[in-house]
Each structure stands twice: as structure tokens, then as C-alpha cells.
Amino acid sequence: MASIATFLNNFFLSLLILLLHLGCFIFTTTATAKTRDNHHSPSSKKRKISPLSQPSSPSHPKFKTHKPFSTSWHFIKQLFSTKSCKNPTTAPSPQSTTTTAKTESDIGAVDTNLFFPLRNDIFPCTACGEIFQKPHLLETHQALKHAVSDLPGSDPGHNIVQIIFKSGWPESKPFPNITRVLKIHNSPKILARFEEYREAVKAKAARHGALTRRRDERCIADGNELMRFHCSTFLCDLGHNGDSSICSQQFCNVCGIIKSGFSSKLDGIATLSTSWRAHAAIPDDLEREFCFMNVKRAMLVCRVIAGRIGSDLDEAEKDDGSFDSVMARGESGVCTRLDEEELLVFNPRAVLPCFVIVYSVL
Structure with missing residues (x-):
């Protein structure tokens, strides 16, 4: 009996060991087959493709969400492949974007x-661009x-200035030949001085009217502004062939007046009501005597702030500043109408030349 029991125990032990070996062999074969199938499956082939060709963002339409990984090796492999996919096309971080923006803003x-x-x-310069x-x-x-500009014959201002110039010329005298009509572009400084003087005349007229109860409405309104003529000479080719510059010669009177205005050293600036009277104020033999200097005539059409006008008999009142200009007397010693006589303006700021008429008398 003891031998039978020993035999049975050995038999069952051998059978158990055999079954254990068979189980291990079956498990190993199954795992090997699964591994081989995974290596040859389409999904594994897709994973072998270069990471640069895979979509880098989960929002990409070709991106597929994978099922939970069955083994840690699959997880580690997918983790590295995901990093390799994202690294080449990594989007700029907000910090780097901010730094770039700051750099660009700093450069700007x-x-x-x-x-x-x-x-x-x-x-x-609005005229030449310098x-x-x-x-x-x-x-x-x-x-x-850019002191002057030529007014062509087609310009309406050219015809108006010509009519004004010729209207006072007597028919018995040789008619002048107008070469060119130039418009003067006065500097802002000269314009400001002219307007400041007008305001001063208006204020003085208002004070004088309040004291004497005799209001001069014309002086209070615009300083008693008039249009007058002043004849002078020049030496250069002023306005020739469209030239808009002026010269700096010492004895070129017209250019000096355009540049700086009338001289304050004069006792008075002679302005006349007609071009003929202004022309006659300069003797004809002056051009002949100074022909070697190429002296030529020019007529200035001026705006004049006459203010309160006195006469030669009012010298005492002129000295105390009651009048702003004085009207010359006629040959009979009697003051005639203003539009027929010479008007002497005391302050050079009161005369603003606006046009230059270059002419000659045959």
C-alpha cells in the first residue's frame, strides 16, 4: 500500500509539472504572435512614418485619437513620437510672442x-521745395x-492793373509801353507791420474822436486805406523771363523796397493818386544821366493807410502826432482834392507795395 501511494503522488506531481510547462509554452506563443501582428499591422506602419509628416495639432482633421495603451512600451513609444511631432512645428509661446512684439515696438x-x-x-519752401x-x-x-511773380496777359489781375495804370495817363502825353506786370509776395513780417500800424491808427482815431467829439468813421473802420502810386527806379532784370528773385544791389530801389519796405530815414513817402503824376515826380533826364548804370523806371501800386490827413499849414499839429499824413498844396497855395495831389505818409509801415509795373515811355 505504501508503494502504491508513493507512485500516485509521483504521477500527479509529474502531471502537474507537465501541465505547467504546456501553459507557459502556450502563453509565450500567444504573446509572440500578438507582437508579430502588432509589428505588421497598418497602425504600426503609420507610426513608423516620420514625425514631420504627422499633424502637429489635435485639432487637425487627420489626427486620430488612440485607445488606451495596453503596455507601457506602447505608451512610452507614443510619448516620444508625439514630442518628435510637436517639436519641429511648435507654435510660438505667448512669452516669445510678447518678447518679439516688445522688440519690434522698441525698434519703432x-x-x-x-x-x-x-x-x-x-x-x-512751398515754391521750389528747398x-x-x-x-x-x-x-x-x-x-x-520768390519775391515777385509775373502776371501773364491771360490773368484777370494783369488786365485790371493795366487799366488802373493807364486810366490816369493824359492822352496828350506819349503813352507808356508796359513790359510786364509783377505781383509782390510780401513777407509775413512786412504784412504784420502793415496790419499793426492799421490797428494803431484805428485806436488813435477812436481816442481822438472821444476827446473832440468829432469821430472820423473812415479812420476807425480801416485806417482810411487808399490805393496810391509810387514811381521808383531799378537796375536789375526784375521779373525778366519769369525770374521771381530780387537783387541785392545797393542802388536798386525797387528791389530794396520789396525786400525791406520803405526806408524809415525819409521824412515822408510820396504817394500819388495817378500813375502819370507819379511818373512826372521823377525827371525824364534822370534816365539819360544814369543810362550807363542801366537805370529803368517802375511803378509801384500800393495800399496806403492814410489815417488822419492834414495839410502843409498844419505843421505844428503834425509835430505832435495829430495827423498821420499830409496833403501837398497846389500851385495856388490852396489844398485841392485828395485824388489830384501828392500825399506824404509819415510812417513807412503805412505803405504796402502790391504790384510792380515795368514800363517805358517812347
Whole structure:
């Protein structure tokens, strides 16, 4: 009996060991087959494709969500492949975007700081485009290079100035030959002085009317502005062939008046009501005597702030400043009408030349 029991125990133990070996062999074969199938499956082939060709974003339409991984190796492999996919096409982080934006803004700020103040120091000439760094340089340039402009015959202003000039010329005298009509572009400084003088005359007339109870409405309104003529001479080719510049010769009177206005050293500036009287104020032999200097005549059409007008008999009142201009007397010693006589203006700021008529008398 003891031997039978020992035999049975050995038999069952051997059978158990055999079954255990068979189970291990079956499990290993199944795992190997599954691994081989995974290596040859289409999904594994897709994973072998270069990471650069896969979509880098989960929102891409070709991106497929994978099922939970069955083994840690699959998870690790997918993790590395995902990183390799994202690395080449990684979108810029918000921090890097902010840094780039700051860098670009800093560059723009540097450019603005370098060049924007320079624009404030640039003063271009609207006539020729030349650029200056100082406003007074621009003003000097315009006063010298663009002081006048030629009015062509088709311009309405040309015909009007011609009519005004010829209207006072007597028919018994040789009629003048007008060469050209030039418009004067007075500088802002000269214009400002003219308007300031007008305001001063208006204020003085208002005070005088309040004291004497005799209001001069014309002086209070516009300073008693008139249109007058002043004849002078010049030496250069003023306005020739469309030239808009003036010369700097000492004895070229017309250019000096256009540039700086009338001289304050004069006792009075003679302005006349007609072109003929202004022409006759300069003797005819003056041109003959100074022909070697190429002296020529020119007529200035001026705006004049006459203010309160006195006469030669009012010298005492002229000295105390009661009158702004004086009217010359006729040959009989009696003051005639203003539009027939010479008007002497005391202040040079009261006369603003507007047109130059270059002419000659045969």
C-alpha cells in the first residue's frame, strides 16, 4: 500500500509539472504572435512614418485619437513620437510672442525718437521745395528768391492793373509801353507791420474822436486805406523771363523796397493818386544821366493807410502826432482834392507795395 501511494503522488506531481510547462509554452506563443501582428499591422506602419509628416495639432482633421495603451512600451513609444511631432512645428509661446512684439515696438520707438524731432526742424519752401532748418532762413529765401511773380496777359489781375495804370495817363502825353506786370509776395513780417500800424491808427482815431467829439468813421473802420502810386527806379532784370528773385544791389530801389519796405530815414513817402503824376515826380533826364548804370523806371501800386490827413499849414499839429499824413498844396497855395495831389505818409509801415509795373515811355 505504501508503494502504491508513493507512485500516485509521483504521477500527479509529474502531471502537474507537465501541465505547467504546456501553459507557459502556450502563453509565450500567444504573446509572440500578438507582437508579430502588432509589428505588421497598418497602425504600426503609420507610426513608423516620420514625425514631420504627422499633424502637429489635435485639432487637425487627420489626427486620430488612440485607445488606451495596453503596455507601457506602447505608451512610452507614443510619448516620444508625439514630442518628435510637436517639436519641429511648435507654435510660438505667448512669452516669445510678447518678447518679439516688445522688440519690434522698441525698434519703432527708437526710429521715432531719432527722426520725429528732425521733422519739426525742417521748413520746406512751398515754391521750389528747398528745405531749411531754421524758419528765418526760409523767410529770407522766400523774400529773395520768390519775391515777385509775373502776371501773364491771360490773368484777370494783369488786365485790371493795366487799366488802373493807364486810366490816369493824359492822352496828350506819349503813352507808356508796359513790359510786364509783377505781383509782390510780401513777407509775413512786412504784412504784420502793415496790419499793426492799421490797428494803431484805428485806436488813435477812436481816442481822438472821444476827446473832440468829432469821430472820423473812415479812420476807425480801416485806417482810411487808399490805393496810391509810387514811381521808383531799378537796375536789375526784375521779373525778366519769369525770374521771381530780387537783387541785392545797393542802388536798386525797387528791389530794396520789396525786400525791406520803405526806408524809415525819409521824412515822408510820396504817394500819388495817378500813375502819370507819379511818373512826372521823377525827371525824364534822370534816365539819360544814369543810362550807363542801366537805370529803368517802375511803378509801384500800393495800399496806403492814410489815417488822419492834414495839410502843409498844419505843421505844428503834425509835430505832435495829430495827423498821420499830409496833403501837398497846389500851385495856388490852396489844398485841392485828395485824388489830384501828392500825399506824404509819415510812417513807412503805412505803405504796402502790391504790384510792380515795368514800363517805358517812347
